[in-house]
Amino acid sequence: MTLTDLHAGGKARIINTGQINELVQRRLLDLGIMEGSVVSIKRILPLGGPVAVEAKGQLIGIRRREAKMIQVEMA
Amino acid sequence: MNIALAGNPNTGKTSLFNTLTGSYEYVGNWTGVTVEKKVGVLKNKRGNLIDLPGIYSLNPLSRDEGVATHYLLYDDTSIILNIVDASQLERNLYLTIQLLEYGKPLVMGLNMIDVAKGRGVEIDDKLLAERLGCTVVPIVARTGKGCDVLAGKLSEQEERVNAPLVLDYGGNLEEAIARLTALLPADEKLPPGRWLALQFFEGNQLVKEMLTDYIPSSTLEGLYKETEHAVQSETKAKSMAHHIRKVRGNYIQALLACCVNDVEKIEYTLTDRIDNILTNKILGLPIFLLFAYLMFKLTFDWIGTPISDALDGFITGTLTDTLDGWLKAAGATEFIRALILQGIVAGVGGVIVFVPQIFILFFLISFIEDSGYMARVAMVMDKIMESIGLNGKAFIPMIIGFGCNVPGIMAARTIEQPKERLLTVILTPLMSCSARLTVYSLFVGAFFKQNQALIVLSLYLMGIILALTLAKLFSSTILKQQSSFFVIELPPYRIPQFRTLLKSTWEKGKGFVRKAGTFIFGGSVVIWLLTYAGPGGLNVEMNKSFLAMIGGVLAPILHPLGFGNWQAGAALLTGFLAKEVVVSTMNIIYAAPDLHTLQGVMADFFTPLSAYSFLAFILLYVPCLATVAVIRKETGSAKWTWFSVIYALVIAYIVSIIIYQGGRLLGLN
Known part of the structure; x- marks a missing residue:
């Protein structure tokens, strides 16, 4: 399953970020978000807008398209 | 001794810089307000503090982040001051590790220790210092707590030699x-x-x-x-x-x-609740528009205009009378009196009158930045911005551009993709800056008394809509995209400190006051002289002056736009120096003793329709001199600088002609 399969408030562990754009991957890596991190979806903006992801006490906005490519498993 | 101040975005780096140096820098609560490295002198005069842009890692993604790495590579650093958000320790330490590997003596300011405590996080700073082999000082940068200790520790580092941190990478x-x-x-x-x-x-x-x-x-x-x-x-x-x-x-x-x-994990509950409303599925965008509308209401109707009117009364009444009295008593010649009263006082005073409105606007922009709402706006706008080939972050330079285009264009450095950044730089001048506001205020007071805020809002919206349309056009033709990029940190909401807001308003607005004292002053003198002198000698009739001749050349070209008189032509020419010079020029040309008379005189030269067409032209026609200079610097390309001047002129002409001729067809004239 992917990050976008979660409902707002749902928690999951990242298993693969390999599909997303390399720059996005690097920035997420800077923020400590990578394989093994536990994340939760905080907000989903309408009309295919970005999602707010919480990881390690920080709130990060990323595009829905990228979130769709992050594979996760239930934590 | 050079001390480099490095840390993640949103960790209170700029607050700490201000506390340690005593001077003031621009503080904002959204990622990337520090767009250039800034240098301040420590209060004890023992060294320089260099404020580097906020970074998550030394491996840069944007040009803004590159500034910090570049500094460590090429400049001479004695000590590194690393500010760390105690409530986000894990992420912040990632940068700290890289800085410790760099091997200079490092002092860590463990900031927001109060916030961390409130969240139930207790940090053993002594053990942390021992493990990392550096100095750690718990501080609260916003209130200045612990900063004296920190400053003391910095001075102690001078003689220290530090061994770099060595991790085993396999x-x-x-x-x-x-x-x-x-x-x-x-x-x-x-x-x-x-x-x-x-x-x-x-x-x-x-x-x-x-x-x-x-x-x-x-x-x-x-x-x-x-x-x-x-x-x-x-x-x-x-x-x-x-x-x-x-x-x-x-x-x-x-x-x-x-x-x-x-001890316990309390996740941003307040921030969650506020976000529930501000980034709400349905209400997010309307709430932003409501905030924008309130901003204009406050600036024009509720607070700004009454103060501006009072100031105008003072300048044209008491001040002018007093000066006139002194000049007469000092036996000044008629020429000097005219130069000072009709040239300088009218020209500079005409612009100074709008200072209250501009400061209120800057105050509100500072509030939005400091509160943490700005990052949410970027997120709410991302979908729309993506559809025109930009990303949500590009919206932030544009909002700052409402205050002044120059810092707006500089703020575009935080955009990671080069093409998105270039696009943002050349479109930000379409954001109606506070200097243009002076011209609107003058005209709406004369022609649109009932709907001042609405007319001004329509001009701002016109700028935004044109910028978005052109972004779509340019991004699908001359600036085709590589893959777009959007990741933004959403900082917790904070109630901005009043003191910080006042200072940051002054920081942004002081340039405007300085301009009034320098080249608006000089410009007023020159413009007045050009109206005073003509081919026929000195003290000629205004219509026979040099300025009338110069403006007259442009008049036929401007005729289809509804303002084909030499006064408009002359005002537009001088407006390239700075858009508010248009107001100075009009004050001098129409020789009006005060704002209300000027607005009355203007009714002979403009109709409401041609006035609106003129305002649209002012909004769009050419970025001011300072903006052109910063575009040149930021794009590093003469081609793109020329492009941004020429496309603006073309768009301005087209829009004004549509407004005026279209309006006439509809019988609005």
Whole structure:
């Protein structure tokens, strides 16, 4: 399953970020978000807008398209 | 002694800078307000503090972040002051590790220790200092708590020599690091070889560029590929960067396990609740528009205009009378009296009158920045911005552009994609800045008394809509995109401190006051002289002056737009210096003693329709001199600078002609 399969408030562990754009991957890596991190979806903006992801006490906005490519498993 | 101040975005870096240096810099609560490195002198005069842009890592993604890495590579640093958000320790320490590997004495300001405590996080700062081999001082930068101790510790560092932090990155990578450092010259004044090697293997382009000065790039690339391969098969990591991140991450985990006591976990509950409303599915966008509308209401109707009116009364009444009295008493000639009263007082005073409105606007923009709402606006706007080939972050330079285009264009540095950044730079001038506001205020007061805020809002919206339309046009033609990029940190909401807001308003607005004292002053004198002199000599009738001749050349071209008189032509020409000079010029040309008379006189030259057409033209026609200079600097290209001037002129002409001729067809004239 992917990050976008979660409902707002749902928690999951990242298993693969390999599909997303390399720059996005690097920035997420800077923020400590990578394989093994536990994340939760905080907000989903309408009309295919970005999602707010919480990881390690920080709130990060990323595009829905990228979130769709992050594979996760239930934590 | 040079002290580099480095830290993650949103950690209170700029607040700390202000506390330690006593001077004031611009503070904002959204990622990337510090767009250039800023230097301040420490209060005890013992050294310089260099405020570097906020970074998550030394491996830069945007040009803004590159400034910090570039500084560490090429400039002379004695001490690093690393500000760390105690409530976000894990992430912040990632940068700290890289800074410790750099090997200069490091003092850590453990900021927001109060916030961390409130969240139930207790940090053993003494143990942390011991483990990392650096000095750690708990502080609260917003209130200044602990900052004296920190300043004292900085002075103590002068004589210290620090051994770099060494982590074990595993056999293959360690071997490659040794091989690379062996290739570096020993005598050069370079950063530590191990640090350079690590940054290189992590994929840091700036470091790679520096290394190619000493090592052939084919050797570098060969070594990189070989090592990547070896590390991948050794550790099963996806890439070398992932492996390095993991090693550092594990080190940080171990560190946190012994130094931090997490009592209870309260996640941003207040921020959650506010976000529920402000980034609400349905209400998010309307709420933003409501905020924008309130901003204009406050600036024009509720607070700004009454103060401006009072100021105008003072300048044209008491001040002018007093000055006139003094000049007469001093026996000044008629020429001097006219120069001072009709030239300088009218010209500069006409602009000064709008200072209250501009400061209120800057105050409100500062509030939005400091509160943390700005990052949400970027997120709410991302979908719309993406559809026109930009990303949500591009909206922030545009909002700052409402205050002044110059810092707006500079703020575009935080945009990671070069093409999105260029697009933002050339479109930000369409954002109606506060200087243009002075012209609107003058005209709406004369022609649209009932609907002042609405007319002004319509001009702002016109700028935004044109910018978005052109973004779509340019991004699908001359500036075709590579893949777009959007990741933004959403900081917790904070109630801005009034003191900080006042100072940051002054920081932004002082340039405007300075302009009034310098080239609006000079411009007023020159313009007045051009109206006073003509081919027929001095003290000629205004219509026979030099300015009338110059403006007259433009009049026929402007005729289809509804303002084909020499006065408008002259005002537009002088407006290139700075848009508010248009107001000065009009004050002088129409020789009006005060704002209300001027607005009355203007009714002879403009109709409401042609006035609106003129305002649209003012909004769009050409970025001011200072903006053109900053576009040149930021794009580094004469071609794109010319482009931004010429497309603006073309658009201005088209829009004004549509407004005026269209309006006439509809019978609005």
